[in-house]
Amino acid sequence: MPDMRGERGAGARRRCAADELAEGGGGVRFVVAVGGRPVSAFVVRFDGIAHGYLNQCAHVPMELDWQEGQFFESSGLYLMCATHGAIYAPDSGLCVGGPCRGASLSKLRIEERDGNVYWLPESPYEAPAG
Numbered sequence: 001m002p003d004m005r006g007e008r009g010a011g012a013r014r015r016c017a018a019d020e021l022a023e024g025g026g027g028v029r030f031v032v033a034v035g036g037r038p039v040s041a042f043v044v045r046f047d048g049i050a051h052g053y054l055n056q057c058a059h060v061p062m063e064l065d066w067q068e069g070q071f072f073e074s075s076g077l078y079l080m081c082a083t084h085g086a087i088y089a090p091d092s093g094l095c096v097g098g099p100c101r102g103a104s105l106s107k108l109r110i111e112e113r114d115g116n117v118y119w120l121p122e123s124p125y126e127a128p129a130g
């Protein structure tokens with residue numbers, strides 16, 4: 001019998017309800033495993049679409065959010081690293097200003113369906129053990 005605990009498809013992990021992600025608003029943090037090590041990640045909504053990334057600046061691998069879940073700068077048009085102010089396009093993760101201009105956030109595979117937002121783990125971003 002397949003495990004149907006709110007998951008969808010092989011390995012899909014429900015991260016939040018779709019209406020928890022406001023356009024350009026607060027994000028939902030979660031944890032992924034990279035090489036067996038837990039790494040912070042997040043999902044936000046931009047232009048109506050849910051996008052997920054590792055919560056690591058492309059400049060120095062520090063978490064982006066200065067207050068938990070606050071990934072957008074004040075205009076709601078860019079994701080921003082609170083440490084040295086790098087800004088990122090929310091749809092691609094490309095750094096468009098700041099010390100790591102031209103680099104990108106690590107994008108995760110996100111799907112939205114039936115009022116829920118799912119993360120689909122794929123190498124090298126795996127579901128944490130336990």
Ligand code: FES
Pocket residue numbers: 057058059060061062081082083084085086098099
């Ligand atoms: S650590 Fe993010 S801009 Fe420097």
